[in-house]
Amino acid sequence: MNRVNWPTSIFLISTLILALTATPAYAFVYGIDWYLWLLFLGFFLATGLSITLGYHRLFSHRSFQAKWPVRFFVLLFGAASFEGSAIGWAADHRYHHKHVDHDEDPYDIRKGFFHAHMGWLLVKFQAPRSLDNVKDLLSDPLCRWQDKYLVPLAFLAGFGLPTALGALHAGWIGALGGFLVGGIARVVVVQQMTFFINSLCHMIGDQPYSFRCTARDSWLMALFTFGEGYHNFHHEFQHDYRNGVKPWQWDPTKWTIWLLNRLGLVSNLKRVPSEKILLAELVAAQQRIASHLSRVPTGESMCRIAAAWHECLHQVAASLAAYREEVSSAIEEKKRISQEMLLMIRRELRLALAQLKLGASILAS
Numbered sequence: 199m200n201r202v203n204w205p206t207s208i209f210l211i212s213t214l215i216l217a218l219t220a221t222p223a224y225a226f227v228y229g230i231d232w233y234l235w236l237l238f239l240g241f242f243l244a245t246g247l248s249i250t251l252g253y254h255r256l257f258s259h260r261s262f263q264a265k266w267p268v269r270f271f272v273l274l275f276g277a278a279s280f281e282g283s284a285i286g287w288a289a290d291h292r293y294h295h296k297h298v299d300h301d302e303d304p305y306d307i308r309k310g311f312f313h314a315h316m317g318w319l320l321v322k323f324q325a326p327r328s329l330d331n332v333k334d335l336l337s338d339p340l341c342r343w344q345d346k347y348l349v350p351l352a353f354l355a356g357f358g359l360p361t362a363l364g365a366l367h368a369g370w371i372g373a374l375g376g377f378l379v380g381g382i383a384r385v386v387v388v389q390q391m392t393f394f395i396n397s398l399c400h401m402i403g404d405q406p407y408s409f410r411c412t413a414r415d416s417w418l419m420a421l422f423t424f425g426e427g428y429h430n431f432h433h434e435f436q437h438d439y440r441n442g443v444k445p446w447q448w449d450p451t452k453w454t455i456w457l458l459n460r461l462g463l464v465s466n467l468k469r470v471p472s473e474k475i476l477l478a479e480l481v482a483a484q485q486r487i488a489s490h491l492s493r494v495p496t497g498e499s500m501c502r503i504a505a506a507w508h509e510c511l512h513q514v515a516a517s518l519a520a521y522r523e524e525v526s527s528a529i530e531e532k533k534r535i536s537q538e539m540l541l542m543i544r545r546e547l548r549l550a551l552a553q554l555k556l557g558a559s560i561l562a563s
């Protein structure tokens with residue numbers, strides 16, 4: 199019992215219970231009008247993006263620089279998401295990246311879904327957490343201010359503001375609605391969304407860039423996490439401001455950063471060169487093919503389909519190896535590969551992976 203983190207546990211459990219009981223009861227008795235929906239959406243976007251764009255990509259990874267109005271906004275609404283201060287959040291997150299899938303990883307997925315999701319928050323750390331890995335944030339006066347006044351800021355911006363806005367619209371019934379819908383329900387939704395990044399994003403999806411850790415890419419998770427679901431890319435290239443790096447991938451956090459850049463509010467957006475990303479994809483595809491090859495039965499027992507498949511995989515592996523050679527020597531010589539060439543290699547890579555999937559499913563059936 200000494201290890202239970204009581205304030206966090208009581209907050210997480212009571213908000214969850216209220217969101218599942220009091221909020222639906224309010225909706226049943228008074229209904230939820232357009233104003234309350236708008237309030238929910240506004241606070242959902244402000245606090246959700248403050249976590250993904252602010253706490254995560256700006257403060258934890260320094261993937262771009264932001265002027266003070268942006269930093270102030272994400273610190274205020276980050277507090278309103280009730281996920282602690284930016285300094286504490288970033289410290290935990292930097293430990294996660296440095297020690298991913300090991301004991302020092304605060305949300306180590308090897309300890310199970312619930313631990314990585316929210317279980318780790320319900321207990322205290324074995325030893326007091328060192329803030330040595332966030333010295334840059336400790337020297338930022340705005341971050342220090344948020345850390346110092348975190349509790350009043352969180353309650354004022356997270357519960358006080360939606361309650362007051364609800365009251366302005368419809369008196370005390372509006373105030374109650376603002377509190378339950380724009381406050382309680384929204385806090386629970388945004389928190390669960392963040393928790394999914396630490397749990398399901400290490401369980402569901404593909405590993406197109408690296409097999410080094412459990413992080414995975416999933417468009418489904420990206421839909422629920424403002425684009426953070428492309429977690430395999432993120433763990434491989436953590437300083438890139440994009441998580442969904444492909445143009446068609448759902449990444450509203452990336453789009454918001456891009457827009458703020460256009461408005462002159464953020465700058466120095468970090469991007470990993472396309473060649474390096476392609477090289478990671480080629481290496482991962484080669485490893486995937488090698489692992490399939492090792493599983494295809496060989497010798498007398500090999501059926502005709504398996505033999506043809508074996509041969510095909512060898513050819514694909516050889517052409518990927520040639521492309522990999524070409525891309526790595528371009529990177530070493532600091533030469534850019536032409537856009538046409540990049541597109542052609544990507545097309546071949548996609549084709550190879552599609553063949554791999556098809557062959558594996560034919561052999562499995």
Ligand SMILES: [Zn+2]
Nearest residue numbers: 395396413429
């Ligand atoms: Zn992760």
Ligand SMILES: [Zn+2]
Nearest residue numbers: 291295432436
């Ligand atoms: Zn990260």
